[in-house]
Amino acid sequence: MDHKRIENLEKKITVLEEEVKELKQLLTNQYGSKTEFTVQAKKPSNHEEAVSHQPMKPTEVYEQQVKKSTNWEEQLFQIWLPRIFIFVFIIGVLWGFKAASDYGVMSEGVKVTLGYIVSAAFVGVGHLQIVKKRSVLGQVLLGGSVPILMLTTFAAHSLYGMIGPSFAFMLNALWVVAGLGMTVYYRSQALGIISIIGGVLVPFLIESNSPNQLVFISYETLLYLAFAFIAWRLNYHVLYGLAAILLNVVLLVYGWFVEFTSLLGAALLIQHVCLLLLSAVRKGNEFIYASTTLASLFIVYGWISSTMEKTTVTIIIAVLIVVYALCIKVYKTEKVKFDFFMSYLVIGIAFLINQLLNKEDALLLYIIQGAVTCYLAHKYNNPIQKFVGYAIYTISAVAVMAIPIEAVFSQPTLNWLGFLGTMLFLVFIQNNSMKKSTLFVASTSILFTILTLSFVTQEVQLFTEALSTNTQTLALTFSWILLAIIGLSIGIVKLFKAGTYIGISLLFLTLIKLVLYDLPFIPLAIRAVLFIALGGIGLIVSRILHKKMT
Template structure:
C-alpha cells in the first residue's frame, strides 16, 4: 500500500471517529440538559437535578460527575474491491501494456510495417499520452491509477530512447545518455510532486539500467561508476526523506547488482578499483543515515550489517594487500569511535559494535597467518562475549559465540605435535577463555546459572580430555605403544582425581560426578584397548591404581549425619 492510499484510509477513519464523537456529545446533552460546545465538553456551572445515591461514599456524586464510557472503536472491514480492482489491477495491466508496446516495436521492425522515425514518434506520443492521462487521474484523486500511468509513461520514454539509439541507430550514445538522464530527473520530480513510492521504484530501476541500454564503442568506467553512485545517492536521499522503505532497499540492491554485472563481464578493465570505491561510498552513506535518522531502524541496521560483508568482499577482490589492511584498520577505528560517541543510544551502539567486531574479524583473517589465527579468534570472541553481556546486546552475544566457535574449531583441527609448541599454548588459551565464558554467564545472568555451569562443565571436560590426550601422546611420542597407552591411562586417572578434588573443595557435585565418569571411561579404555597390548605387570599396576582411586572416590561420597 502506498502513501496516498494510507492517507485516504486515515481520512475515512477520522471522519467515522468524528461522527461517533458527535453522537456521544448528543447523548451527554440529553442526560445533562445543558448546551454542548464543539471541541472540549463544557461542564455546567449550575447543577441540575441530581440522582440520589444510597452509597455513603458516593452520596454527593451526580450525573454530571460521571464520565461517559466511550464506545469501542470499530475497524472497518477490508474493501477487497478497492484493493484488487483499484490498486493491483492497474499495476498488473500497465505491465501488460508495456510488454505489448515492446512486442509492437519488435513486430513493426520484423515486418517493416512502419519506418524507424514513425515507430519512435509513436513511442514518444504514447509516453506523452500516459503522462497526460496520469496527471488527469491524479487531479481527480484517483491516485493509484494516476501513479501507475505516470510510471508507465517514464518506462515508455526509457524504452523509446533505447530503441532510437540501440535498435535503429538514430542518435549517438552521448545524446541517448543525456535523454535517459532527463527521463530519470522527470521521474524524480514526479516522485517529489506526488510522494509516490511506486513512481520512485520505476524511476530507480530504469535509472540503473540506463548504462546497459547505451551502446558505446569506448565505454568509460569513470562515467559508469560516477553515474550509478550519484543515482544511488539521489534515490537513497529520497527514500530517507519520504520514508520509502522499499525504495531504500531497492537503491541498495540495485547499485550492488549493477556494479557486479559490470565487473562480471569486464573483470580486467582498467580502473576496476572504482567499483570498490563506489561500494565504500555506499557503506559510508548508509552508516550516516543510520546514525542520523530513526526511520525503519531494523531495516537500516540489517542493510548496514550486510554492507560490511559486501564492501569487504569488493575490497578483498580488487585492492592490494596494503590497501586492504589500511581499509580494515580504518573501519575498526571508525566503529570504535562511533560506538563511544553513540553509547547512550543502545539500539544504535549495538549495531555499531557488531560491525566493529566484523571488521576486526576480517582484519585477523587477513593480517595474521593461520598458525596464530585460532588463538586470536578465541581472545576476540571472549572479549566480545564479555562486552555483549555487560551491555546486554543479544546480537553481539550471537556474533561473539560464532567467532569463538571458529577459533575453537581451528584449535581442534591443529593437534599438538610438540609439547613445547604454539599448539599447546593455543589449547591453554582455549581452556582458560572457556572458563572465563562460564564465569561471565554466571556473573551476568542468574536465570541460567545452573544450566550454564552444567553444560559448560561437560564441554570443558571434553576439551580438557582432548588436551590431556594430545599432550600425553606428544610427550611420549618416542616410547613404545604399550608405554604410551600406559601413560595415557595414568594421565586420565590423574585428571579424574583432580576433577573430583575440585568438586570436594568447592562442594560442586557435578565435578565429582564428572570425575567418576572419567574413571569409568579409563576402565573402559583399559578393557577394550589396552589389555591385548600391555604386559601382565603393567596390567596389574593399572588395575591396582584404578581400583584404589575408585574406592577412595567412593568413600568421599559418604556424608556424616
C-alpha cells in the first residue's frame, strides 16, 4: 500500500512540475523575461508625480490601501517637515533683510537683488533635488521661490518705490505664470496651491492711484480659469476646489471694502459656466466635479440676485435651465451626470419661481415642485434628485406652516391644502418603496394627523369666530370626527394602511379632546350625543378591521 501511495505522489508531482513550466512559459511570452518585467514595474518618472487620468475600481483602491500601510515617519520627516520649515526659512530671510536694513548693512537695491537671487537659487536647487528623486524637498523649494519672488517685487514697488504699479503687476503676473508652469511640468499639486494663493493676492500687493475695477475682476477670473483647467486636467481635486473658493473669497473682500457691482456677479457666473463645462466633459471622478458645480449654482444665484437687476437675473436663470435640459438629453446614458443635471434643473426651476412670483404665491409651486421631484427620483432611483426634492419640499413646508391663516379662503389656505395633499402622496410612494414598513406608516400617519388637525382647527375657528364658544367647540369636535371618518374610509376602501392609522389617531385625539377640554363646557345632552357617536364609530371601525384581518 505504501509503495502505491509513493508512486501516486510521484506522478502528481510530475504533473504539477509540467503545469508550472507551462505557466512560466505563458508568463514569459506575455511579459518578457523576469528582469524585464521587474524593470517595468519599478520604472518611475524623473521629476513627475504619478498622475492617473483613469478612475480606479473600488476593488483596486482597496487593494492599494491594504498593500500600502501608512509610514508616519516618512509622512512627518520627508513630507511635512520641509513644508513647515520652508515658511520658517522665508520669514527668517525677511527678518534678516529688515535687520540688515536697520543697521545700514544693505541698501534697498541690494536687498531686492538678493531676493531675486535667493528665489533663483530655490528654483535651481529644487530642480536638482527632483532630478535626484527627492521630489518632496524639491517641490517645497520650488514652491518657496514663488512667494519670495512676489514679496521681493512687492518690496521693490510698495516699500522702496523702485518700480511703478504697471511693471510690478506684470512681474507678479509673470511669477504666477511661472508657478503655473512648474505645476504642470513637475506635476505637483502643492506648487499649484502655493501659486494660486500668491496669485489672488497680487492685486492687493500693488499700490495704484487709479485702480481699475474691470482689470482687477478680469485678472482674478482669468487666474481662476487657468488654475481650474490645470487642476481638472491633472485631476487635482484640492486645487480644483480651492481655486473656486478663492475666487469667491477675493471677490467678496473686494465687494465688502469697495463696492458690490454687477461685474462681481458676472465673474461668478463665468465660474459656474466653467464648472458646468468641466464637469460635463469629465471622464472619471464625476461625482466630485458635479458636486462642486451643484454648490456653485446656489452661490452664483446669491451673487447675481444681489448685484444685478431682477429682469437680468430672470433671463440668466431661464437660459441656465435650457442649458441644463439640453445636458440632460445629451448625458441621459451616464447616470451620475444625468442625476446631477436633473438636480440642477430642479433647483434652477425653483430659482425661476422665486424670481417670477411673490413669497406666498411661490410656496405652493415649491411644494408641488418638491413633490414631483421626489416622485421622479423614486421612480428612476436618483438619490441626488431625491435629496434635492425633499430639501425643497421640507423648506417650503416649514415656510407654509410659519405663515398664519387670516381668512378661510386665502392663499395660505391653498398652500396648506397643497402641502397636506402632496404629503399624503409622498407618504404613499415612500411606503411602497420601503416595502410597507409598519413603523414608517405609523410615524408619518401621526405627523400627518397632527398637521391636518392644525390646519382644520385654524379654518374652523376662522369660520365660527362670530359664534358662541360652545358652538365653536362643538363644531371643532365634529370636524375632527369627520376627518377621522374620511381617513378610515380611505384606509378601508382603498386598502391604504396610512389612511387607517390616520383615522384611528384622529379618533383617539378627538376622545382626548372631549375628556380633557370639552367635557366641562358642553351640556349633558350634547355630551351624550358626542360620546355615543364617537363610541359607535370606534366599535364599527374595530369590527370592520377585525373582519378584514381574519
